[in-house]
Amino acid sequence: MTSPNTAPPPVIRPVILCGGAGARLWPASRPDRPKPFLKLFADRSLFQDTVLRVGGLPGARAPIVVCGAGHVSPVSEQLAELGTEALVIVEPEGRDSAPAILAAAAWIAEHDPSAIALVVASDHHLPDIAAFADAVLKAAPAATEGAIVTFGVRPSSPSPAYGYIRPGAPTPGVPGVAYVADFIEKPSPAAAAAHVADGFLWNSGNFLFRPATLLAETERHAPSLLGPVRAALAGAEREGALLRLGPEFARAPRISIDFAVMEKTAAAAVLPVGYAWSDVGSWAAIWDASIRDEADNALSGQAFATGANGCLIRAEAGATVVALGVRDLVIVVEGGKVLIADRSRTPDLKAVLDELGGTGAGPSDRDKSLE
Known part of the structure; x- marks a missing residue:
């Protein structure tokens, strides 16, 4: 039997979500050039930093990028600058995070069933790449066993700008990972201070899971999402690295993955992490x-x-x-x-x-x- 210290890394399929206009960073961020594609800190954009961060993970395969039709050009151009190949799933219409994530999960379940999916936002600032990789590897056993793991950032200070997670009971056999007791929407400043004092975590909005798990939990808690997403995949057109979803995608309810699944499922789990993180939302x-x-x-x-x-x-x-x-x-x-x-x-x-x-x-x- 292979010991945990010598076990090969899991097969990881990164999924990078590109969406939104980033109005909070106006006038630099605009609908034709939103926040992910801006070079805010160095010579690379937030999107490019994300591609390199997930691409360097042990066991990572080529990423999947989910974006709208209006962002295909910057995605393709910035991937080419890095020399990185990716499957780009193109939404005919933005329907929030749940349909986007489910389209990628359903594709992985069919084409790469041995992989676990790592869903990350394209516009977060996370400079400690090694700490991020360590967190993913720590969370992988829980995801493999059927948890939908999110990464809960230990707050550096009380902030009303983020949602919070209250950790619950530990998951069996996976040190450091706990089930989610509650998700809390962005609180008042006073409530944020109380949450930090009580050991709550910032909700980073990044997830690790087996695609089959997420699809099953969606079938249980938000079944109206799956029909349009699966029809859009069945009617998708492949153009080289682009997979253009069919028009049925527009029939999917517009809803976030938190509201659709994470706040309802008993499979939600959290790994507390201490690395520096920001959604650079202002x-x-x-x-x-x-x-x-x-x-x-x-x-x-x-x-x-x-x-x-x-x-x-x-x-x-x-x-x-x-x-x-x-x-x-x-x-x-x-x-x-x-x-x-x-x-x-x-x-x-x-x-x-x-x-x-x-x-x-x-x-x-x-x-x-x-x-």
């Missing part, structure tokens, strides 16, 4: 994860700060930004558009853009990128 989060100078400023492009502290300043090519004697600001110049905001208010940006876009004189009439 410019404040970008500043927090950036390399900063001695005055706590994160500068890129032709950006200059004198007597300024705690600022994030991004100047596109051809633009020059000078900040003098200011504190805790975000200044972004991109595509002829300018954002100036108190850093603490940047998580509110999407709501402000939505409000302005709904008025007759608002940005929707001048800037279709806000739609």
Whole structure:
């Protein structure tokens, strides 16, 4: 019998989800060039960092990327820059995370049945690749035995920007992995502080599971999803590395995998992890994860700060930004558009853009990128 220390790594099929417009990072992120494809920290985009992170896992096979038709070009271009081959599943219409994940799971169940699926977002910042790989290998036995494992990040501080997970009883035979007692939606600041004090974890939205397990749990808890997804796969058209789902995909209910399955299934489990992680959901989060100078400023492009502290300043090519004697600001110049905001208010940006876009004189009439 093979001991756990010498057992070969599991066969892993990474699934990378690319979706959303990333309005909270306007004006850099727009529908035609959303957050995953931006180079926010270095010479690679968040999507490219994700491809390299999952591609380096022991036992990993070529990734599957799920994206909308409008994002096929940046996905293909950025994969080519890395020299990475992938199957790109193209959604005819975005239906939230559950249909996207189920399409990939059903494809893997048919074409690569020995693999376990690792579903990750394309736009998260996770710099410690070795710690991530270690977490995946630790969670793999639980996934192989029928758990749907999510990775719960130990909070660095209370944050109302994330959902939380309350760990429950430990899973048998897999050290460190526990069943999920509760999923908690994004809380108030006071509730977030209480959750952190009680040992709750941030919900990273990344999952490891046997495709057959997820399909069976969906059949049990959200069966209306499977018919349209399976019909879309049956009617899919293959174009080289692209698999274009059939129009039946648009009949799938628009719902997240958390609401459809994870909050209902008894198979939900969590592995607590301590690595640095962010969904970089605001410019404040970008500043927090950036390399900063001695005055706590994160500068890129032709950006200059004198007597300024705690600022994030991004100047596109051809633009020059000078900040003098200011504190805790975000200044972004991109595509002829300018954002100036108190850093603490940047998580509110999407709501402000939505409000302005709904008025007759608002940005929707001048800037279709806000739609």
